Each structure stands twice: as structure tokens, then as C-alpha cells.
Amino acid sequence: MSKKLTQIAIYGKGGIGKSTTTSNISAALSVAGYKVMQFGCDPKSDSTNTLRGGTYIPTVLDTLREKNVVKPEEVIFEGFNGIYCVEAGGPSPGVGCAGRGIITAVQLFKQKKVFEEYDLDYVIYDVLGDVVCGGFAVPIREGIAEHVFTVSSADFMAIFAANNLFKGIHKYSNNGGALLGGVIANSINEPYAKDIIDDFVDVTKTQVVEYVPRSVTVTQSELQGKTTVEAAPDSKQAQVYKQLAEKIANHTESKVPEPLGIEELRNWAARWGETLLSLQSGEVRSAAEKI
Numbered sequence: 001m002s003k004k005l006t007q008i009a010i011y012g013k014g015g016i017g018k019s020t021t022t023s024n025i026s027a028a029l030s031v032a033g034y035k036v037m038q039f040g041c042d043p044k045s046d047s048t049n050t051l052r053g054g055t056y057i058p059t060v061l062d063t064l065r066e067k068n069v070v071k072p073e074e075v076i077f078e079g080f081n082g083i084y085c086v087e088a089g090g091p092s093p094g095v096g097c098a099g100r101g102i103i104t105a106v107q108l109f110k111q112k113k114v115f116e117e118y119d120l121d122y123v124i125y126d127v128l129g130d131v132v133c134g135g136f137a138v139p140i141r142e143g144i145a146e147h148v149f150t151v152s153s154a155d156f157m158a159i160f161a162a163n164n165l166f167k168g169i170h171k172y173s174n175n176g177g178a179l180l181g182g183v184i185a186n187s188i189n190e191p192y193a194k195d196i197i198d199d200f201v202d203v204t205k206t207q208v209v210e211y212v213p214r215s216v217t218v219t220q221s222e223l224q225g226k227t228t229v230e231a232a233p234d235s236k237q238a239q240v241y242k243q244l245a246e247k248i249a250n251h252t253e254s255k256v257p258e259p260l261g262i263e264e265l266r267n268w269a270a271r272w273g274e275t276l277l278s279l280q281s282g283e284v285r286s287a288a289e290k291i
Ligand SMILES: Nc1ncnc2c1ncn2[C@@H]1O[C@H](COP(=O)(O)OP(=O)(O)OP(=O)(O)O)[C@@H](O)[C@H]1O
Pocket: 012, 013, 014, 015, 016, 017, 018, 019, 020, 021, 042, 044, 128, 186, 187, 212, 213, 214, 215, 216, 218, 219, 222
């Protein structure tokens, strides 16, 4: 009997830490004994680099441009601990929809029954999610992913992107779209950053899955072309990623988030602006600091 495949999509603003977090989750799940495929859905095609010693792999779109018929083994490459790495790729800069790589790659994999043939436990999509449009919405819209997670820091633009993603999930949820597992709070070192994220998940009726600190261990590992789970398996940061991966593996209950309207979001941000000013002047103390 073939095992149950769980497909997970990880979204977030550009540069927020999606690929770093996704690759560490893949590495941790793989070390825990699961068979994992990481599916990079970014036209930059660098999602799987730290799973493969810092090297790039040919993308599905590039390979299709060279040949008419593509075999799965021409676009699936093994990385750390046998993780299957795929990069959907993108169009030439300035030509066509950047999400076309995802649409094409997903179609190809469905047609060739790749997910069944490779006997996978998890497929993890790493998706640029500033705007949930076109190809970038595929893992959510077509019910491909079962659970969606978003990586966000406490910065307003990251939260803005997360809120946009919530709007997309909300919209597609009426037609069998994927639901939200929660927020992976990245680069959370200051107590006020935790407070901001906690408040955001509260008002949007979702949850934080894990708080991931900003750590030099991540930088060091990346410079070696590796995930933290591979390069520094006994580090505190690797423990955080392993704990996050375990929570994702055991996650069952995803929900429809309640995104804020644009005015509501601006007012929410303005209130936080005032709170941070009072924190700075010592008028109030952060809730996270009191714990
Ligand atoms: N918790 C962390 N601690 C230290 N550095 C981090 C952390 N998370 C991410 N980074 C660093 O931030 C940079 C951007 O991360 P990453 O490439 O994962 O972001 P991304 O969201 O995938 O970006 P893009 O949208 O460009 O694909 C990388 O250099 C990465 O090492």
C-alpha cells in the first residue's frame, strides 16, 4: 500500500526567509525518516541550493525549452539525505507570467504520476507570495497543497504580504482551496517583534507555529551551501527547525484566516507605531518582556 502524501505550501514576501526555512524543514523531516520533495516555485530557481551544497539545478521550464519531452528524472535531483529537489523555473526576464513555471511543472508531474511513483511522504512548495495571483496561486487554488504556512517577520511589509496571502486563501476556500496552517515567525529576536506577530495572528484568527530567531548559525551554514540542520545539527537553531518540522508533520487542523481590510491593516499598523514609541520612551512594557 502506498503511503499518504501530504503537500504543504510555504509562502511569504520576497527575501523573508522562505527558502531557508523550507530547506531546513525538508532537511529536518528527512532526518526524521520521511521521504521529502522540495519544489521551488520561484523564478530565481534557488530554493533548493542549500540542500545541494550551494549548487543550482536545471529547472523544469528550461529543460522543457530544450526538449519537447521531459522525463521526471531529468528535473528531479537528489540533495541532502536523499531529499528530491525540483525547481519549476520561470520565463526569460520580462517575458510572460512569472508563475508559468509552477503551472507547467505541476501539470508535468501530475501527467507522469511523479508523486505516486516517488513514494513520498511530503512535497513542500516554496512559493513567492507577495501577491497570490496566476501561477503563484496554483498550490492553493487547485487544492494541491493541504496546508499553507506563511513565513513572516514583524516588519510591516512582511505582514502586509501575509495578509494578502490570507485574502487569497479566504477567496479560494469556497472552492476547495487549501487552508492556513499558521505563521512561521522568522527573525524574532526582540520581545516587541513577538508581540506584533502575536497580535497579528490574533486579529486574523490564526496562529504562530514557531518563533525562529535570527541567527548567525543560519548565515554560516548558508555560506557553506548547507541548511543549518545539515551544517550544525546540534545547534540551538537546528533544534528550532526540527521542532518546527515536527509541528508541521503533526499538523492536522488548518483554517480559513480572517484577513484585515486595507484600512483596518493601516490602522492596526498605526496603533503599533504608537505602542512602539511608548515602549521606547519606557511608558509601557512589552507583553513578551513580562513573561
Ligand atoms: N532565521 C534566520 N537567521 C539568519 N538569517 C536568516 C534567517 N532566515 C533567513 N535568513 C537569511 O536571509 C536571507 C534571505 O533568506 P531566503 O533566501 O531564505 O529568503 P526567501 O524568502 O527565500 O527570498 P526570495 O524571495 O528572494 O526567494 C538569506 O541570506 C538567509 O540566510
